[in-house]
Structures are given as C-alpha cells and as structure tokens.
Amino acid sequence: MLESLSTRLQDVFRSLRGEVRLSEASVDAALREIRLALLEADVNFRVVKAFIDRVRAKAIGDEVLRSLSPAQQVVRIVRDEMLALFGDVTGGLTPDARSPRVVLMLGLQGSGKTTTSAKLAKWLVAQGKHPMLVSTDVRRPAAIQQLSVLAGQVGVRVHDPAGEMDPVVRASGALAQTKLLGFDTLIVDTAGRLHIDDELMAELEAIAGVVNPTDRLYVADAMTGQDAIRSAGEFNARMSAPGTGNGVTGVVLTKLDGDARGGAALSVVGVVGVPIAFVGVGERPQDFEPFHADRLVSRLLGMGDILTLIERAEGALDAESREKLEKKTRLDDFTLDDFADQLRTITKMGPLDQVLGMIPGLGAMKELNAQRAQVDGKQVGRVQAIISSMTIEERQDHQLLNGSRRKRIARGSGTSVEEVNRVLKQFVEMRKMLKTMSGAGGGLKGKQRLMGMLRGR
Known part of the structure; x- marks a missing residue:
C-alpha cells in the first residue's frame, strides 16, 4: 500500500538522523523531498502546499520538543499533519440507529461498485449484521447476474425479481423484502456511467427517493489518482444540490493495495470534503476494511500497523x-x-x-x-x-x-x-x-x- 511513497518518506527521515538540531536549511531540504514525493504519488497540489506550509511552520517554530532527535521531531510533525488531512471522522458507516439501514452505492463505471457491494455485505456479516443485496443496474450486461454470483460467494441473500427491469421498482421491492424478512441492512448497487450526466443523477435521485438511504458511499478507484478525486467532488456537488438529497456520506477507495497514484487517499477530505469510509486492499472478499487514518499514516511512516x-x-x-x-x-x-x-x-x-x-x-x-x-x-x-x-x-x-x-x-x-x-x-x-x-x-x-x-x- 503506497509503498513508493512510504519508501521516499522514510529516506527523508533517515537523512536527518545525523543532524544535531533542526536548522532552517535542513528542514527546507527535507520538505523539498517530501513535497516531491507527495506530488509524484499524485496527491492534490493544493493539499500538498498547505501540508508543507504547516509542517515547516511547526518544524522551525516553538513547537519542537527538545527531548526528541531532529528525525523524530520531523516524523512527529509529519504524522500529526497527515492525520489532520483526514479530519476527526472514523471510517465505517454513519452512526444511524434507523433500521433497516440502507446503503446506496454510487460511482462511475468500472470503479468496482458491484464487487465492493458484496465485500461490504461480507464485512457486515462479520459484524453480526444481516444484510440483503439488490442490483438496480439494468443497463450493463450481466450486472445483475454478477451481483448474484458474488452474493453467493459471500453467503448473502440477493433480491432479484425475475423480469423486473425498472431500477426504482427493484429498489423499492428490495426495501419491502428487507423489512418483511427481518434483514437489518439493504445494500443497493446502482448503475455507473463513463461520466456524470443528468440521466444518471435523475435515476439515482429517484432511487434515493424510494429507499431514503442512511449512507451514500461513492466508490472510487484509487489507481486513477486525481481523476478519482475530481469525479468524487463533482458527484458530491451534484448529489448535494437542492432537491437531490444530502450528498455523499463517505468514499470507498478500491485497489488501495496497488502502488500507482495512490496519493488520492491523502487528498479526499481536503478536496471533496467527504471522509474515507472504507478501503479495498485486495481481490479477495475479505480484503475490505473500515478506513483508519492513524493506521495508514503509521504504515506510510514505517511504524507498521x-x-x-x-x-x-x-x-x-x-x-x-x-x-x-x-x-x-x-x-x-x-x-x-x-x-x-x-x-x-x-x-x-x-x-x-x-x-x-x-x-x-x-x-x-x-x-x-x-x-x-x-x-x-x-x-x-x-x-x-x-x-x-x-x-x-x-x-x-x-x-x-x-x-x-x-x-x-x-x-x-x-x-x-x-x-x-x-x-x-x-x-x-x-x-x-x-x-x-x-x-x-x-x-x-x-x-x-x-x-x-x-x-x-
């Protein structure tokens, strides 16, 4: 996970081990390397600039602890400021006591919504929950069948009314079945598009209107870097517009086990204003976990997890x-x-x-x-x-x-x-x-x- 960025950052910290104290010159040299490493990992430019400015102010200011070595001081400051990038929100679903909980899965085509829906269902089962799945993607060939196969693999029931091709009817029927059969969570897998358009938003608004989701999770491919962040921002803006609902409640970053352009994880909150809820860290159904900022930052800085x-x-x-x-x-x-x-x-x-x-x-x-x-x-x-x-x-x-x-x-x-x-x-x-x-x-x-x-x- 973000191995190249982790290696670069730790190289910077090692270069400071021979320093007796933090001078302005040594801080600037280290920050140049950190800035370059973050930009090469495809972290948003504005996020990087604000981050570097805050680290520099603390590193050469009065906040340095005399009991720490120069390298330890920089690691502590970088860690604190990285954690600040993610805010105070803990990963996972929103703390909504309503039952059944309804999770609406959103995103562009190819982002991994269907696979993520099944992974989320498996994770919920591990938490002692009883989820049901439904696909409202009636356009993509075999999308409904794909969800049924994945649901079978993770041992979760899927609502699939034979012949029904109206996404709104499929969603409302699934909610009725969820209540009737005593399931506590409904996960609604929606159709994706190659780009955000009015037709997509109208369909999602109609589905949201009948199921009243407690969670709206935007699924983004971390490997696409800033493209994932830009689309998440646009999607959140459209979903937050008057008459369309309350916006995205969380982002799910898939393929975070890959190394290319994984800096998207450090940009989500600062650019989109939405917390990271979950991350996909592999191909297996169980390779899915709530996002913990402190754990990701610890691994980036070589502190393990x-x-x-x-x-x-x-x-x-x-x-x-x-x-x-x-x-x-x-x-x-x-x-x-x-x-x-x-x-x-x-x-x-x-x-x-x-x-x-x-x-x-x-x-x-x-x-x-x-x-x-x-x-x-x-x-x-x-x-x-x-x-x-x-x-x-x-x-x-x-x-x-x-x-x-x-x-x-x-x-x-x-x-x-x-x-x-x-x-x-x-x-x-x-x-x-x-x-x-x-x-x-x-x-x-x-x-x-x-x-x-x-x-x-």
Whole structure:
C-alpha cells in the first residue's frame, strides 16, 4: 500500500538522523523531498502546499520538543499533519440507529461498485449484521447476474425479481423484502456511467427517493489518482444540490493495495470534503476494511500497523486455537502439526507482502524488498506435503527424523531431501521465535529469519 511513497518518506527521515538540531536549511531540504514525493504519488497540489506550509511552520517554530532527535521531531510533525488531512471522522458507516439501514452505492463505471457491494455485505456479516443485496443496474450486461454470483460467494441473500427491469421498482421491492424478512441492512448497487450526466443523477435521485438511504458511499478507484478525486467532488456537488438529497456520506477507495497514484487517499477530505469510509486492499472478499487514518499514516511512516495485523490474525485463528497455541508455546510442545497449522493461518491473513508491511520496521526495509518479491504462496503447499508424508510419531517428535526417514519423506512428498531438511530448519526457527521473538524478531537478523521461513529458504 503506497509503498513508493512510504519508501521516499522514510529516506527523508533517515537523512536527518545525523543532524544535531533542526536548522532552517535542513528542514527546507527535507520538505523539498517530501513535497516531491507527495506530488509524484499524485496527491492534490493544493493539499500538498498547505501540508508543507504547516509542517515547516511547526518544524522551525516553538513547537519542537527538545527531548526528541531532529528525525523524530520531523516524523512527529509529519504524522500529526497527515492525520489532520483526514479530519476527526472514523471510517465505517454513519452512526444511524434507523433500521433497516440502507446503503446506496454510487460511482462511475468500472470503479468496482458491484464487487465492493458484496465485500461490504461480507464485512457486515462479520459484524453480526444481516444484510440483503439488490442490483438496480439494468443497463450493463450481466450486472445483475454478477451481483448474484458474488452474493453467493459471500453467503448473502440477493433480491432479484425475475423480469423486473425498472431500477426504482427493484429498489423499492428490495426495501419491502428487507423489512418483511427481518434483514437489518439493504445494500443497493446502482448503475455507473463513463461520466456524470443528468440521466444518471435523475435515476439515482429517484432511487434515493424510494429507499431514503442512511449512507451514500461513492466508490472510487484509487489507481486513477486525481481523476478519482475530481469525479468524487463533482458527484458530491451534484448529489448535494437542492432537491437531490444530502450528498455523499463517505468514499470507498478500491485497489488501495496497488502502488500507482495512490496519493488520492491523502487528498479526499481536503478536496471533496467527504471522509474515507472504507478501503479495498485486495481481490479477495475479505480484503475490505473500515478506513483508519492513524493506521495508514503509521504504515506510510514505517511504524507498521499492529492493530490491523492483530485483527487479521484474530479473524484467521479462533479463540480456542489461539489459546491452544499459547499453551503449547509455554510448554515447549509446538509440533510439526502445529507448524503446518500456522502456515495455513498466515495465508488466511492475506498476501504475505501485506502482512509483512504491517510489522513495524519490516515493511519498508530495503534489504528485504528483493526477498519479499520472491515470496511464493505455493511453497506452503510443498511444506504441507512434506509434513503429511511423516508418520504421527514423527510429526510429534521431529528428533526421530534421521537420514533414512528423511529420504522416505522426500520420496513420498515428491520433493528432495534438501527441501525436507529446509522445512525442519524452518520448524526449529519458528519454535525459537514463538518463545523469544517480540514484534518481527528484534533487529535485521530476526526479520531476515522470518522472511526466510515465509520464502521457504
């Protein structure tokens, strides 16, 4: 997520580590690099200018804390001002107590509204809610069918009256079904356009008139940079015009896991005046989360994102499994079966590069960038094949695995003795880390050992 910008910013902070104090010259030099990095990430020019002016005023003013080093001072100021770009609003849906809640999904064609509607439904289910989906996109070929397929994948009911092609009737019927069947949320997927036009706005106004939405989420492709921000601003202005409703309540940025032109995230509030509600961070249905400004800023500045990492780990590992693992670790009873289980858990948490990027100091370490690119999820399958080729006794006590047994396991798993040896070495490393590692292992060697395990080396 915004890896290029994160790397550039951290390079600037490293350049200040040798400074004894913050001089005006050193501040200006650092801010020139920060300004260039933000502009290259496609952050809005006016947002960048105002941001740099505020950082400079604080960095050379009286607000500098004497207890911090020059690099720490700049990081603190940059972090505070980045957080200010997003305002005080927390991501997610509006705090509306009305039931059923109605979420109207808005946006241009190709922004990912339909996929995002299904992801939002899955997220709501995880929060204990009971959503229903409906598509009012009667123009795009197979749009209604696409939503039905996605709804099936995430296990959510979809309202699809056979033969009904009036978007307003589809929306009103879905709301009636939502109330009748006791669902607490209705997500309305609307039609997109290649550009904002009167016909689109009239249709959306009619739909909004019958469902009275509590949330109007504008879905924007973060990869389109400032184009996404401009269209969101235009859309909000049109939706806020007299007679059209209350405007957009939040923005959903899709494809924020990509790196190109991702600076749109830093421009939304300042340019559009609307908070970021959710972000899409991958292709899987679960790669969708409420936006937390503090977490994004921490990752940009190389501080990691431990809270999101913990949330993903909790989602991948139930409470009973976590307690079992903690007990085994305390008793030094971590076996090869447990090792295979933990590898499966890691893959459930998302792409390995995302997981590693949440560990403080690990995501932006240049020494590990080349290694990270080589992370291969298929390696987990090979490790599991090797472990499955062992007997129950061997999985419970790895010290039984002498040379002849390792040859047998290699033949049974279709691998080599070298790979079997490597898996056993990884297993021993993980046993040690579970007992002694704090964070990512404390220092570069620990982090490289962790990366080596994930790469299968």
